[in-house]
Amino acid sequence: MVNPSTNLTVVVRNREKVLYSGQAAAVSSINERGVFDVLPQHASFITLIKEKVIIHPTLKENKEIPIENGIVRVYKDKVYVYVNFKSSPA
Numbered sequence: 001m002v003n004p005s006t007n008l009t010v011v012v013r014n015r016e017k018v019l020y021s022g023q024a025a026a027v028s029s030i031n032e033r034g035v036f037d038v039l040p041q042h043a044s045f046i047t048l049i050k051e052k053v054i055i056h057p058t059l060k061e062n063k064e065i066p067i068e069n070g071i072v073r074v075y076k077d078k079v080y081v082y083v084n085f086k087s088s089p090a
Helices: none
Strands: 008-013 018-024 026-031 034-038 045-056 063-075 078-083
Touching: 008 026, 008 045, 018 045, 018 063, 026 063, 026 078, 045 078
Parallel strands: 008 078
Antiparallel strands: 008 018, 026 034, 026 045, 045 063, 063 078
């Protein structure tokens, strides 16, 4: 069971600046399989994302950041999101 007093530490950044840095109850986004949520005590995880990142500072609040693409890395209640990177041509 998830401890309701446990929060995630979240950093969302692009190449130029930090778009969000702080605590959150959950983070949601979209990957190739669909919508997913990251909650406290989530397993270590990395995935490519698209469209948006939704940060839930509390379970009743949303802060939506529209994106083109990105990467999410989850490790020990820390969520790092790197967004709007350009891939090099193959």
